[in-house]
Amino acid sequence: MKQVLNFGLIGCGLMGREFASAAARWLHLDSGSSSGGLGVEPRIVAVCSRTTASMAWFRQNIPDVRLATTDYRELLADPEIDAVYCAVPHDLHEQIYIDTIEAGKHLLGEKPFGIDLPANEAILNAIAAHPEVFVRCASEFPFYPGAYRVGEWAREGRFGTIIDVEAGFWHSSDLNPQKPINWKRRIETNGEYGCMGDLGLHVVHMPFRFGWQPNNVRALLSKIVTERPDGQGGMAPCETWDNALLACQSGTDMEAFPMLLSTKRIAPGHGNTWFIKVTGTELSAAFSTQNPKQLSYLPYAPGDEQAWRTLDLPHTSAYPTITGSIFEFGFSDALLQMWAAFCDELVNGETRQPFHCATPEETHLSHRLFTAALESQRTGQTVSVERSRP
Numbered sequence: 001m002k003q004v005l006n007f008g009l010i011g012c013g014l015m016g017r018e019f020a021s022a023a024a025r026w027l028h029l030d031s032g033s034s035s036g037g038l039g040v041e042p043r044i045v046a047v048c049s050r051t052t053a054s055m056a057w058f059r060q061n062i063p064d065v066r067l068a069t070t071d072y073r074e075l076l077a078d079p080e081i082d083a084v085y086c087a088v089p090h091d092l093h094e095q096i097y098i099d100t101i102e103a104g105k106h107l108l109g110e111k112p113f114g115i116d117l118p119a120n121e122a123i124l125n126a127i128a129a130h131p132e133v134f135v136r137c138a139s140e141f142p143f144y145p146g147a148y149r150v151g152e153w154a155r156e157g158r159f160g161t162i163i164d165v166e167a168g169f170w171h172s173s174d175l176n177p178q179k180p181i182n183w184k185r186r187i188e189t190n191g192e193y194g195c196m197g198d199l200g201l202h203v204v205h206m207p208f209r210f211g212w213q214p215n216n217v218r219a220l221l222s223k224i225v226t227e228r229p230d231g232q233g234g235m236a237p238c239e240t241w242d243n244a245l246l247a248c249q250s251g252t253d254m255e256a257f258p259m260l261l262s263t264k265r266i267a268p269g270h271g272n273t274w275f276i277k278v279t280g281t282e283l284s285a286a287f288s289t290q291n292p293k294q295l296s297y298l299p300y301a302p303g304d305e306q307a308w309r310t311l312d313l314p315h316t317s318a319y320p321t322i323t324g325s326i327f328e329f330g331f332s333d334a335l336l337q338m339w340a341a342f343c344d345e346l347v348n349g350e351t352r353q354p355f356h357c358a359t360p361e362e363t364h365l366s367h368r369l370f371t372a373a374l375e376s377q378r379t380g381q382t383v384s385v386e387r388s389r390p
């Protein structure tokens with residue numbers, strides 16, 4: 001018998017719809033596999049958004065929804081709700097995440113997990129005060145088969161001595177100066193981190209998981225489009241950083257290596273390009289969602305010819321699915337895998353495969369890095385990043 005997890009969804013925008021879709025195709029996960037399947041499935045029973053109109057699609061498409069409210073506290077008061085997915089603008093993370101945790105609901109929150117470092121720390125304090133509540137942060141790209149394979153190699157120590165790590169997440173629709181302003185371009189709602197808060201956790205999730213933590217950062221942040229149409233015939237200032245290049249030193253004193261992390265809203269030509277490249281003395285590997293089924297790698301032993309190989313990956317995933325291995329993997333598949341990892345860890349205590357969703361501690365390290373990056377931009381100096389939470 002599968003355990004049903006009753007979910008409340010707070011924030012019925014872009015990501016709220018993605019979760020609704022993932023939950024609706026839970027049957028895609030291969031519950032008939034030899035492992036006996038996940039043993040758990042999410043059911044969205046309540047939704048909450050700022051406006052009634054934004055909930056209409058959810059009410060129409062999810063038969064289990066029995067509560068639709070503009071007041072998230074009403075949703076949190078529902079005793080039948082086990083867990084909450086919260087996908088709202090960044091200025092609301094602190095209050096809604098803390099209220100969710102204090103209501104005793106498990107939480108998958110969205111990045112950056114608080115608009116700034118103090119907000120993030122307030123959320124982590126609430127988690128510490130409620131150890132019975134399970135909390136993770138969304139980050140789906142490491143579940144692409146190519147990224148997942150890079151993760152397997154990192155866990156197995158296959159890279160040898162790390163030479164360097166590059167990771168990034170690049171968008172380009174903001175190249176169009178006529179794109180109207182939205183909450184992600186305002187400091188009040190997105191936060192001062194700008195593109196780092198919006199895209200950064202996706203970039204650091206895998207490096208942090210494998211212990212490639214930044215000791216320090218020299219940041220180069222840029223604002224490229226300074227104003228945008230405000231939707232009412234005028235122009236509004238575009239306050240947040242468009243692009244960020246973070247040059248970090250990582251590793252121990254004896255084995256330090258450079259790590260270059262980039263988040264860009266204006267990278268011409270890049271639709272939704274997430275990538276990671278690791279070079280090492282025994283193995284190098286590169287994966288990008290630009291070529292989502294291809295993984296490039298270069299194994300090396302002394303004297304070997306140095307030739308990159310490119311592999312068309314089969315549709316293998318952290319959790320087995322009904323999809324035949326000859327087919328391609330995509331964004332909604334990565335989201336489904338992330339959701340499987342969240343539900344698996346929540347119900348079973350640990351994931352059945354080795355990669356779990358981003359932890360609150362990992363979000364805290366990302367906030368320490370982005371806060372240091374802002375200081376580096378202000379001072380023009382290299383700024384230390386605290387290695388652990390003080």
Ligand SMILES: NC(=O)c1ccc[n+]([C@@H]2O[C@H](COP(=O)([O-])OP(=O)(O)OC[C@H]3O[C@@H](n4cnc5c(N)ncnc54)[C@H](O)[C@@H]3O)[C@@H](O)[C@H]2O)c1
Pocket residue numbers: 010011012013014015016048049050051054070072086087088089090092110111112138139140197198
């Ligand atoms: N994991 C990913 O790949 C990914 C991608 C995009 C965005 N995000 C994150 O998801 C979150 C939401 O982003 P989005 O792109 O879905 O935004 P969005 O603007 O599309 O949706 C935000 C939703 O929040 C609702 N909302 C606003 N105030 C509210 C309130 N007080 N109570 C309840 N609902 C309220 C709005 O009505 C809207 O439906 C952000 O934290 C963002 O960084 C994650």
